[in-house]
Amino acid sequence: MLTKSSGELVRQQNRALVLEALRRGGPQSHTEIAAGTGLSSATVTVITQELEGERILERSESQAVGGRGRPRIQFRQRRNAAHAAFIRISSDTLQYSLVDYSGTLIDRLDERRSNAGQDIAGFVASIRATLTRLAGRSNVSSETLLAISVSSKGLVADDGTTLLWSPVLGSQQVDFRTAFAADWQARVTLNNESHLVASALHAKLSRSGNGPIRRLAALSLGHSIGLGVVDAEPGAAVRTIAPNFGHMIHTHGGALCRCGSLGCIEAYSGFYAILRAAFEVPPNTIPAPFVPFTEVEKIAVLARRGDRMAEFAFRQAGTALGNGVARLTSLLGQMQIVFTGPGIRFFDLMRPGIDDGLAASLGVRIEGPPEISLSLDEERLIFEGQLQQTLASIDRDVIAAKTLSQGGQR
């Protein structure tokens, strides 16, 4: 449904535009902002003065670019205007990062996770304590910590803050919004890792390539299988989804998955599934909770030497992935696929199965196979995705809070 528009909304929109330009292009002068946004010079003056008064932007007279004329003065985000915290939950560690409003990392802390059974309350309490410690040692107060972004593999609820199922906690659910409500007023979001990877890759490739990419999927291969999809319909806002891909049904009544269901993609393509298939363990065997990476590598060596069962294990994993991607494109349309995660070391072994699984689909037969590529630095992409999404959301909030802000004084 449409909503009313007015002069004030126009200003909001254009303020957002200025901040977005600054995010995208780094510190910029008055004229650069005007060129980048399409706003007139006069309007840029008004908006930057306003943002300066609210202590969101500051000017840095540096950058003595030789040349005639009045020197440009650059505007940049005032670093202490806001802060954000990221918490990355993975199977073996918890990584905490603290960034300022300009997007620079100011502190980081890695905590080894004990895989020993910890109850959910203890888990949450420990995260709360560590975050408080991290913020404390950088003197970041509840006033300026505006966003907390948690990332994990697994299934996120529609509310965007509840973890429904994860490889780390199983079906023990956590609502991170309520978890942090007592300590912080920050806006809390929970993101699937692959979602962040897809988002970061989309931004990166759209910048470098020719024009924005229509649709992109990031598929993370490892012990579990993750998927993030970015859909940039021209004219509309970019939309991202983090489907429950690893636990989408591959074959009805098929192999037993770690989640307890039968026939999930993960039960064919996850590390434990490859192990199971290679050693001809019956597919209804309860999967090993952890598979050392070296074990999978051993199987890969066997497969590359021509071992039939090892070859079959990777091929079967590929077929499940190929079918899954074919289903994805049947539903959402043709898209570019980027594989990430530790599993891409074995991509060559899975490729025949993937192609096989893809070719089965009418959509692929008509429109051709999707463009497939690999990306190695998953970790960095997760961080970049978190950075982009969170700072953009802070920008939006900062904009909306215009009148409420205590700024404006000198």
Added chain:
Amino acid sequence: MLTKSSGELVRQQNRALVLEALRRGGPQSHTEIAAGTGLSSATVTVITQELEGERILERSESQAVGGRGRPRIQFRQRRNAAHAAFIRISSDTLQYSLVDYSGTLIDRLDERRSNAGQDIAGFVASIRATLTRLAGRSNVSSETLLAISVSSKGLVADDGTTLLWSPVLGSQQVDFRTAFAADWQARVTLNNESHLVASALHAKLSRSGNGPIRRLAALSLGHSIGLGVVDAEPGAAVRTIAPNFGHMIHTHGGALCRCGSLGCIEAYSGFYAILRAAFEVPPNTIPAPFVPFTEVEKIAVLARRGDRMAEFAFRQAGTALGNGVARLTSLLGQMQIVFTGPGIRFFDLMRPGIDDGLAASLGVRIEGPPEISLSLDEERLIFEGQLQQTLASIDRDVIAAKTLSQGGQR
């Protein structure tokens, strides 16, 4: 990416708002529009006067609602301000409809389709000729026919006008935009039927129920299987997709589908597939091009009497659908499902299979099964969907054309 905003855009947005309110609530007076849109009375005056000057709206002083005070005067769409044509392609008929800007049907024409092999050029030529005849006899000129909306079962390309694959034409492709370019300047769109059904149902149920529905899928059962999905993310624009559901892979290397692939959902759940399974014809047999509805009914009678193979055929069809819906919700999230089409007469027979196919998924196990209902009047919903989408698109065009319009004179 954000775009520049300005005063003129505000006016555009608010003009659109007024037209949308009129679409939703029928003819309305000045005050009703103000209340419905949230705009001030003064603004409504300016906008309605403008639209009247452009000969898009007209006032009808009727509706002598007893009561004191100055009588309300109602604004309504000027019926001749624009026209739209709908062409519905189904396996046995071509239905042409002509509507005016107020949304009332002014002419309709049904043409029996000869199933005899007709070449694609002849098919297109015949449609062009009939549309010209229909418009001619109602005196609708190329100037006022602003939109042509074609609907069919099958797979629509990303461009929104090319039919990639359809049960009617197979993989003979047609780009309807170029097909009509010579005769009309109208904006041409091609929609999947189930897409339109989903869109109409979403609008209808959102109106009647409490608040807008988050997500809804319409699944059409018949000779082929169609799916339309509406995703109304709060805050964002409503998004609709028309996936290639019938030809999404159900089982890798499975039964032979009419499209030539192996293992499509349709190859298990389409009428011909039910027939094939019930009579124990090998699943790699080339499917019958047309299955009379009465044949399927006969099998249903058998199944209801307890015939094992007939029962199995429907159950298997249900499992394929259930798995498909489970995959859909894995990717897009939980949603309400509405079944339509002739196949719902056998819904009771498929239900066990559907539930079975759904239950296999982790998402369903965690969030519970989706809400499922049936809807009988598929044909009417297709028309309503076409009406809503097309008139809304004409409204948008009309708004944008403000300055270019030859209106304004008296």
Added chain:
DNA sequence: AGTTATTTTCTCGACTGTCGAGAAAAAAGC
């Protein structure tokens, strides 16, 4: 019939926002 009450529509001035043009500012070159 004339007056009053009531409701709706329209008009006017204030306010907010964008824009183009040109003034003011600040540096390099001569």
Added chain:
DNA sequence: GCTTTTTTCTCGACAGTCGAGAAAATAACT
């Protein structure tokens, strides 16, 4: 010190929305 060049800022014009109250149009009342 003056000129040139480039950037930033200021000013008036213009477009749009809004609230308040005037004008319009009818029913009810005397």
